[in-house]
Amino acid sequence: MQVTFESIFTHGHVVVENNLYKHYHFPEMLSRYDSNFIEYKTLPSLDEFKEAESYLREYHLKNGQMHVKFKFPENEKIPMDLVNYLNLAEYDIGFLELYTIQPDQFPAVKDHPDIEVQIVTQKNLMAFLNLQYQQDIVFGSNYANQKAELNKKTFDNPNFMQLLALYKGTPAGAVDVIIKKDTAEIDNLGVDEAFQKKGIGSRIQKFVMDTFHDKTIILVADGMDTPKEMYKKQNYQYLSYQYYCQKVEER
Structure with missing residues (x-):
């Protein structure tokens, strides 16, 4: 059996899905960052990220949520132009590791x-x-x-x-x-x-x-x-x- 990050359980519901990402939302716990986020299927361009960022910020503000969070594809590094943008915008960048x-x-x-x-x-x-x-x-x-x-x-x-x-x-x-x-x-x-x-x-x-x-x-x-x-x-x-x-x- 192949274990990937898709094997990991998420407290959240997919409210939007397209070719680029899945948007998870969890009204039962709006303050839980790991339940309210966008997860990319493929790496976004800088313009694609900015568009999703505006969408998620507006969506969260309507629900009284003060955060935005994005997860990137498994085993993919964030492109440097996007890293530079995230740093300038004062995002926290981190990474998770999957173990078995x-x-x-x-x-x-x-x-x-x-x-x-x-x-x-x-x-x-x-x-x-x-x-x-x-x-x-x-x-x-x-x-x-x-x-x-x-x-x-x-x-x-x-x-x-x-x-x-x-x-x-x-x-x-x-x-x-x-x-x-x-x-x-x-x-x-x-x-x-x-x-x-x-x-x-x-x-x-x-x-x-x-x-x-x-x-x-x-x-x-x-x-x-x-x-x-x-x-x-x-x-x-x-x-x-x-x-x-x-x-x-x-x-």
């Missing part, structure tokens, strides 16, 4: 008496939601409240599994697992800052490997962030990259 692993390739992880990984059920849902809220509040109460509603809907979705990690009984880490026929996607993996470097993230991942031992595990990492180095040490295999740019308009 077969569960039996994940390193052995010893059991730890202080760490317990649980599937989220009605019994521990509130603890899961509270932990996520604490992590999301740094982006503002509006974002955190919308994310909480999204987490509740995800809980009811049979194609998702939410996991909660406890350290000595205290909620310390969480992840969403997106389940498809051949893959299980690790998404939104996070460990509370107070509990980091205790092996919690590894034990969450090992739980995923054991639960979905018959699937290919996939995830996306920030190409400029440190977790990707951890994934490499854990035997994840790098597959491809995708550039993006985004800008938040001043109010």
